[in-house]
Amino acid sequence: MKEELRMPAHSTLSQPVKAGYLLLACLSLLIGVVGIVTPLLPTTPFLLLSAWSAAKGSPRLHQWLTTHPKLSKPLRAWQQDRAIPSPAKWLAILMLASSWLLLILLGFQWATLSVAFCLFAMIGAFIFTRPSPQDEDCITPDNIIMYKGCK
Numbered sequence: 101m102k103e104e105l106r107m108p109a110h111s112t113l114s115q116p117v118k119a120g121y122l123l124l125a126c127l128s129l130l131i132g133v134v135g136i137v138t139p140l141l142p143t144t145p146f147l148l149l150s151a152w153s154a155a156k157g158s159p160r161l162h163q164w165l166t167t168h169p170k171l172s173k174p175l176r177a178w179q180q181d182r183a184i185p186s187p188a189k190w191l192a193i194l195m196l197a198s199s200w201l202l203l204i205l206l207g208f209q210w211a212t213l214s215v216a217f218c219l220f221a222m223i224g225a226f227i228f229t230r231p232s233p234q235d236e237d238c239i240t241p242d243n244i245i246m247y248k249g250c251k
Contacts, residue, residue, distance in 0.1 A: 113156065113157075117157075118157045118158070120157070121153045121156040122157035122158045123157075125150045125151075125154035125157055125158060128147075128150040129146070129147070129150040129165070132144075132146030132150060132171075142192070143174070144184075144188060147165070147174055148175065150165060177233045181233060181234065183231045183232055184232065185232060189227050189228055189230070189232075193224050197220075199216075200213070200216055200220050
């Protein structure tokens with residue numbers, strides 16, 4: 101039986117603040133969906149941001165995201181196990197390293213490079229130390245983007 105993702109309690113935020121969260125949810129969802137078909141644009145972080153902001157701004161959108169047959173799977177892996185699939189971890193580390201190398205090539209000052217290196221190293225360490233999903237053995241490169249899991 102599928103476990104439902106927890107629905108946050110109704111928020112007491114003002115309407116303009118809720119509208120801001122809803123706008124953030126919609127924009128991050130749009131970027132996440134574009135990431136499904138665009139190489140090197142991550143999907144899961146934008147889905148996580150969308151779910152988080154939708155929980156604050158639109159319970160209806162949050163419910164839709166957390167019950168969607170395809171989009172809910174990476175959200176479920178994160179919420180239940182705080183898990184990130186290994187290929188996604190390696191891609192994230194590669195993108196962090198590439199971003200730092202791009203800063204070097206663009207000629208940023210050493211102080212900026214040092215701060216970026218420390219920040220990227222902390223983000224990379226966080227990502228790398230997250231567990232992998234329990235059913236990762238059957239995840240292939242073809243289904244990692246949508247985290248289809250195992251059948």
